[in-house]
Amino acid sequence: MPGNDRSVDTVVREVCAACGRDPTRMLDIVRGVQRRLGWVPEEAVDRIAAETGAPRAEVAGVVSFYAFFADRPQGRIVIRLCEDVIDKLHGAERVAEALVEELGVGFDETTPDGLFTLAWTPCIGMSDQAPAALVDDVVITRLSRDRARQMVRELRGHGDPHRLVRTWGDGNNAHPLVRAMVENNIRHAGPVVLDGFERGRALEHALRMSPIEVIREIKIARLRGRGGAGFPTGMKWEFTRAAPGERKVVICNADEGEPGTFKDRVILTERADLMLEGLTVAAYAIGADEGIVYLRGEYAYLLALLEDAIERRRRDGLLGRRILGRDGFDFDIRVQLGAGAYMCGEETGLIASCEGRRGDAKNRPPFPAQQGYLGRPTSVNNVETLCCAARIVERGAGWFAGFGTKDSTGTKLFSVSGDCRRPGVYELPFGTTLGELLERAGADDIGAVQVGGPSGRMVGRDALERRLSFEDLPTGGSVMVFDTSRDPLWIVDEFMRFFVEESCGFCTPCRVGNVVMHDAVRKVRAGQASAADVERLRALAGTVRTASRCGLGQTSPNPVLSSLDAFPERWRRELRPARRDDLLPTFDPRAALRAAELLAGRSSTVFPPGEEDAR
Amino acid sequence: MSGTVTITVDGREIETREGRTILQACDEAGVWIPRLCAHPELSVYGSCRVCTCLVDGRAAAACVQPVRHGMVVESDSERVNELRRTIVELLFVEGNHFCMVCEKSGDCELQALAYRLGITHPRFAYMFPERPVDAGHPDLMLDHDRCVMCGRCVRAAAELDGKPELGFLGRGIHRRVGADGGAGLAGTALRGDDRVATICPTGALLRKRVGYRTPYGRRRFDHAPIGSAAAAGDGEER
Numbered sequence: 001m002p003g004n005d006r007s008v009d010t011v012v013r014e015v016c017a018a019c020g021r022d023p024t025r026m027l028d029i030v031r032g033v034q035r036r037l038g039w040v041p042e043e044a045v046d047r048i049a050a051e052t053g054a055p056r057a058e059v060a061g062v063v064s065f066y067a068f069f070a071d072r073p074q075g076r077i078v079i080r081l082c083e084d085v086i087d088k089l090h091g092a093e094r095v096a097e098a099l100v101e102e103l104g105v106g107f108d109e110t111t112p113d114g115l116f117t118l119a120w121t122p123c124i125g126m127s128d129q130a131p132a133a134l135v136d137d138v139v140i141t142r143l144s145r146d147r148a149r150q151m152v153r154e155l156r157g158h159g160d161p162h163r164l165v166r167t168w169g170d171g172n173n174a175h176p177l178v179r180a181m182v183e184n185n186i187r188h189a190g191p192v193v194l195d196g197f198e199r200g201r202a203l204e205h206a207l208r209m210s211p212i213e214v215i216r217e218i219k220i221a222r223l224r225g226r227g228g229a230g231f232p233t234g235m236k237w238e239f240t241r242a243a244p245g246e247r248k249v250v251i252c253n254a255d256e257g258e259p260g261t262f263k264d265r266v267i268l269t270e271r272a273d274l275m276l277e278g279l280t281v282a283a284y285a286i287g288a289d290e291g292i293v294y295l296r297g298e299y300a301y302l303l304a305l306l307e308d309a310i311e312r313r314r315r316d317g318l319l320g321r322r323i324l325g326r327d328g329f330d331f332d333i334r335v336q337l338g339a340g341a342y343m344c345g346e347e348t349g350l351i352a353s354c355e356g357r358r359g360d361a362k363n364r365p366p367f368p369a370q371q372g373y374l375g376r377p378t379s380v381n382n383v384e385t386l387c388c389a390a391r392i393v394e395r396g397a398g399w400f401a402g403f404g405t406k407d408s409t410g411t412k413l414f415s416v417s418g419d420c421r422r423p424g425v426y427e428l429p430f431g432t433t434l435g436e437l438l439e440r441a442g443a444d445d446i447g448a449v450q451v452g453g454p455s456g457r458m459v460g461r462d463a464l465e466r467r468l469s470f471e472d473l474p475t476g477g478s479v480m481v482f483d484t485s486r487d488p489l490w491i492v493d494e495f496m497r498f499f500v501e502e503s504c505g506f507c508t509p510c511r512v513g514n515v516v517m518h519d520a521v522r523k524v525r526a527g528q529a530s531a532a533d534v535e536r537l538r539a540l541a542g543t544v545r546t547a548s549r550c551g552l553g554q555t556s557p558n559p560v561l562s563s564l565d566a567f568p569e570r571w572r573r574e575l576r577p578a579r580r581d582d583l584l585p586t587f588d589p590r591a592a593l594r595a596a597e598l599l600a601g602r603s604s605t606v607f608p609p610g611e612e613d614a615r
Numbered sequence: 616m617s618g619t620v621t622i623t624v625d626g627r628e629i630e631t632r633e634g635r636t637i638l639q640a641c642d643e644a645g646v647w648i649p650r651l652c653a654h655p656e657l658s659v660y661g662s663c664r665v666c667t668c669l670v671d672g673r674a675a676a677a678c679v680q681p682v683r684h685g686m687v688v689e690s691d692s693e694r695v696n697e698l699r700r701t702i703v704e705l706l707f708v709e710g711n712h713f714c715m716v717c718e719k720s721g722d723c724e725l726q727a728l729a730y731r732l733g734i735t736h737p738r739f740a741y742m743f744p745e746r747p748v749d750a751g752h753p754d755l756m757l758d759h760d761r762c763v764m765c766g767r768c769v770r771a772a773a774e775l776d777g778k779p780e781l782g783f784l785g786r787g788i789h790r791r792v793g794a795d796g797g798a799g800l801a802g803t804a805l806r807g808d809d810r811v812a813t814i815c816p817t818g819a820l821l822r823k824r825v826g827y828r829t830p831y832g833r834r835r836f837d838h839a840p841i842g843s844a845a846a847a848g849d850g851e852e853r
Contacts, residue, residue, distance in 0.1 A: 045796055057769075057796050061782040061783055343786070363660075364679075502787070505783075507664050516739045516740075546667075546698060549661060
């Protein structure tokens with residue numbers, strides 16, 4: 001195990017020096033220290049605080065917030081099995097059993113030889129090739145029981161997760177800087193994002209316009225944010241441009257954490273340059289000199305490819321000082337790697353994380369466009385949104401608005417997973433019906449569809465004619481298909497557990513409300529709930545939705561509320577008739593006494609033998 | 616930022632200045648809105664959500680939301696108070712609040728809010744979490760059982776006492792206040808006469824040896840419900 005105080009001291013000093021002792025680089029510092037020491041011991045927290053000048057309380061707060069940071073020793077290799085609902089319906093729990101048997105330890109435990117730690121992790125963006133796991137930073141897809149056992153045996157031999165990857169996926173997954181077994185699964189490439197792209201083209205077009213004209217072009221195209229909320233991108237850029245502040249910031253949200261979404265993974269693999277070009281166009285339009293790509297920790301395997309693309313752009317004069325020879329257009333991009341927190345997909349949590357802090361949401365107002373990253377006006381845009389922006393500038397607002405519907409222009413990348421024959425990415429015009437998408441994906445037996453991930457809506461077959469668009473059935477990309485054998489209440493249970501684990505806990509309704517809602521769902525599933533319990537649950541869901549501070553809590557009741565809408569009879573089937581006082585016994589005192597009766601060798605005098613308990 | 620604006624709160628017109636939050640404007644006008652995490656000496660926070668109002672029909676935390684001319688605020692209505700009741704109940708079931716044996720009883724803002732909102736018992740199951748007590752400091756103690764995560768102590772230590780030694784650890788339902796990065800109060804420079812020592816709305820952060828100086832029956836909320844002072848024109852509740 002990693003060593004004495006002196007080596008901790010040396011490691012921290014070196015890592016902090018490499019990050020300029022800058023407390024806003026706290027995530028990189030903690031990650032760097034953990035890489036060298038295996039975990040982040042108390043002394044390291046002390047030393048990081050001393051080196052960066054950040055309060056010790058803050059450093060410890062960061063270490064404890066992110067799932068990928070360890071404040072206790074862990075194995076040399078960490079196996080994180082994806083516990084997403086899609087992975088489970090493809091057999092993740094069987095894989096889990098095999099791993100537990102082979103390793104001889106349970107989840108959240110470390111093998112006695114200090115070699116392995118086993119853990120669950122929420123969706124890692126591989127729902128189209130589930131069950132999947134992260135072995136350190138290496139993605140292992142399409143796991144089976146046998147494959148899992150074999151993986152552990154191999155690792156015991158050579159200890160190198162990279163050697164588990166024997167065949168590379170298609171496209172850039174086979175790139176020397178990636179070498180991943182991940183498949184793109186692009187099932188339909190549309191004309192906007194996944195079309196071919198020549199770097200620099202959009203930027204050349206942009207520089208022929210004034211920044212104001214670029215924003216006007218984005219507004220004419222009626223581009224709306226692709227992350228899910230659908231805010232008009234042109235307005236966001238305009239607010240950020242107009243906000244007082246000398247330095248402005250543009251951030252690409254590549255923290256694709258919504259379970260069931262993986263389209264940004266594909267864009268980052270195959271069209272990173274288009275995204276980076278969109279970010280540069282945004283910088284030009286807004287007048288920003290600083291760009292950040294916030295890449296989720298689960299996609300660390302794409303970091304080298306992304307940094308290489310950034311470096312090439314610097315060499316080609318597309319980043320850095322005097323971009324394309326334009327005086328005064330100075331702009332550069334850094335990548336901020338996340339560390340396992342769904343919360344950081346929310347833009348204020350993401351900004352806090354970029355500042356090297358816990359990913360707690362911030363108050364709004366002030367909005368990021370007014371005061372964002374380090375108090376500077378900041379525009380945060382989704383990966384796909386930035387790609388669309390680059391295309392609009394390259395090919396024209398009219399061309400772009402020719403796709404889609406009136407209120408949802410352009411195309412959308414859909415990530416389809418679950419019970420279908422052709423899971424993968426489909427780039428189709430907005431307004432495509434859910435049924436058409438699912439037909440393409442080869443979903444023959446449709447019971448329930450989760451549109452937009454756990455924070456979206458659960459719908460039934462009667463929604464197949466609805467149009468995927470902001471005005472009808474919105475989605476940030478996730479479309480999960482469940483056949484008629486899957487229980488909607490099981491799905492709700494899984495999603496509520498997800499929100500309980502991923503709530504930052506800052507505000508009361510989300511921190512506590514999600515736990516209470518999850519318990520209520522489990523009570524229903526256990527056959528211990530009455531109609532009154534469900535009404536209480538519905539009321540609480542309404543309060544959490546209304547009173548929560550950020551988008552996470554405001555959408556976390558959606559699995560409950562939308563399944564009550566779509567599958568009321570499924571909920572009703574579990575309910576028990578209540579007594580006259582509206583209560584149902586969930587505790588059986590008779591059964592609870594049984595062990596004590598056995599120990600005492602006599603029957604309870606409260607419940608004499610043969611007498612029924614007083615229900 | 617000194618323009619005068621008028622907002623309407625529960626039908627009453629309040630004149631205030633630009634840059635104020637709804638809560639500040641109401642405090643100055645003697646209109647009381649329930650709150651836990653907000654405190655006049657501390658920066659705006661917005662964690663407890665007890666001060667949630669309907670602002671032009673949409674929910675917003677009064678302690679965070681700046682005033683705007685013509686704004687219509689619904690605060691003391693049955694539907695808003697029902698929402699507040701739910702939030703306070705959630706705080707009760709999340710921790711271990713045994714008012715009858717708590718030295719802060721009668722001087723506790725959580726307990727007082729429950730009385731004021733008419734909560735006799737929570738409608739949700741108690742979670743009974745296991746939370747250790749940090750009693751290692753000579754003059755202070757931190758009883759996590761009674762913590763409502765309002766962050767008042769975290770802010771007071773940093774903003775008023777200049778000692779940023781308290782912070783939050785963990786996330787979600789496992790969130791907790793950590794002193795000195797989790798090592799405990801004893802290792803901090805916090806003192807019994809610091810402002811932080813008396814800033815806690817509940818009995819989570821306590822000064823030692825002074826708990827019963829004011830006997831039960833003669834405490835802040837023993838005779839008049841929380842908020843009475845503000846409504847009588849005395850301004851901020853202390």
